[in-house]
Amino acid sequence: MKPRDLSDLALRNLREAILRNSLTTLGIAVGVASLVAMLSLGVGLQQLASKRLSQSGLFDSVFVTPRMNLRGMGRDAMPAPTDKPPRLLDENARQEIARLPNVVEVYPQIRFFTEVRYDGKPFATMVAGMPASSKASGSFDGMQGSFFSGDGAYETILQSEFAKELNPQTSALIGKELVLRYAERQSLPQDSANSSATPPSSNSASLPGGFSVVPKEMRLRIVGVVDTEPASGFGGYGNGRLLIPLQVAMTLRAAQINDLRDIVRGTASAQTFASLTVRAKGPAYVEALEASIKNMGFGAFSLLDASKSLATFFRVLDMLLGIFSSLALFVATLGIVNTLVMAILERRREIGVLKALGASDRDVKQLFFFEAGVMGLFGGVFGAFLGWLIGRALTFGTNVYLHRRDLPSVEITSVPWWLVLGAIAFAVFVSLVAGLYPASRAARLNPVEALRYE
């Protein structure tokens, strides 16, 4: 029989027992809906987590250090990725890295411990420089006040825990000024370094100049208070409770922890960075970028492995959600078997007539198979829609809950096209498998007995 005739007859048969077939199809739809809803939750949560992590810059960043920095620490030696000699991580290096393909920005991590005076009282805290790009990281969403007005603005954003130390009414801080006290590093000429009181060592004459540390003050206007910790996390912007524009932080030339190391290494004359954060256009470029940077003679690492582990975790989660929600679909397939076996009983005589008129076993089998497939297709389409609807309801319910707690809205479910098409294809496949037994049973019917059946 030609496919069109086959479909005509199958659809006609399905229409004849519309109630039963609709209920069976609804069963499949419920199964598919639970599958789609569960997987959409898995996908949605994964997207939410990925989005947050991608905004945090953790997974599209390469953390660059002078290569020798990573030696020691109880390890014998770094596996040598390149023959290039270790290089200083200075401004030249920064610019060179910035010219690499797919690099969005390169910025140093500037953070230093210091004292802040507000309302005449001293407070100790950690200052961190924030690049302008951090505004888009999502960390500043829902903050009080506003982000820095410019890269070079003498403004600060306070982390709320710290802000509460200054004034429990944090909103009252916005617009006020505070005084930042810090130690400015000033280079000394080489001869002054050699004239230090320290007893000279055998090779001290070859060392370059050191630096002096001069206390300085700076007035900063508080423009915002943020609940999150935008400057926390590895490869991020450094832990900090008092955030200032990175440009401002760089011009301060505040003494940092690595300065002492620079003196020992004899590199104190040029400003170097303890580390640089390189942001790639996306996580996909991180691996190549990391290799290029290592090839330039720097130590580089990223959280790509952690990102891969996260993806694996969500795959396992999706699989588990899929398995549990497939149970409903499995029950629905029993419905298909039941419906088709009933249909064989009811249409026994009709099958006999068809065979007497020349239908082959294959024709009869295909007819039942097709009916199962159509129920699967309709159930799949309706189920995917229903699943999407459940997903929307879950998101809506979650957001109502979050709004009541003054938290921002989130999309916890997501129904991508592959999920819709995959669910429909799965429903059809499962229905066809369910139709195997009834179809072959119908095909095997003895026409003489079938025609005798009343």
Added chain:
Amino acid sequence: MPPSTPSNGQPAIRLDHISRHYTMGEAVIRAVDDVSLDLPTGEFLALLGSSGSGKSTLLNLIAGLDRPTSGAVIAHGQDLSKVSSLELARYRRQTVGMVFQSFNLLPRMTLEENVELPLRLAEVERGDRAARVQEALGRVGLGKRITHRPSELSGGEQQRAAIARALVNRPKILLADEPTGNLDSATGESILTLLKEIQKNPGMTIVMVTHERPLAERYADRLAVMGDGKLLSNGAAR
């Protein structure tokens, strides 16, 4: 008298020592027991016999709906006992048309759809089907009833529609299993008149199972009488 055998001398149907046995528990039922019969092309054979004599079983064997336990059923040169089930289905589609006592029209379909069914199974082009259906229904006098469902027709009309369905694929053999069994005598006669008319088609061979001997004698060319699965007699009707 229509032509008796095709030019190659083969009969339309040759039954060569065929038997069909069923086992029920330990008992063996010999529904058809060693029957041999040649039916020349173009003849109208009436198979007579009492209930349970094996005449319907024999008809099913000729129809390719059943296979003999032993012996050979040769229809137009094809040994049905040896062909695959797929070839047997093709034989049922192309070589034979069947008419049943209870008409066996599909109640949910209109006459047109019922008669179109064998054309669908034979994969006849859609464009040709309407004309063939109209022709077949016109021939049995139901050309104006094509949109009716079987339940809207009388018994005689339903049997005519069933005959149209049996003929629409232009078979060489028409098999009728008690075609008048559910009809009053006048309607039954009109059906037999129609069958007699159909027999005039060149090369059309008809086998009819009936237990109404007077009707068979009047319309059939040859009578074969069965009893207890055996062929008791086989000869010209008049």
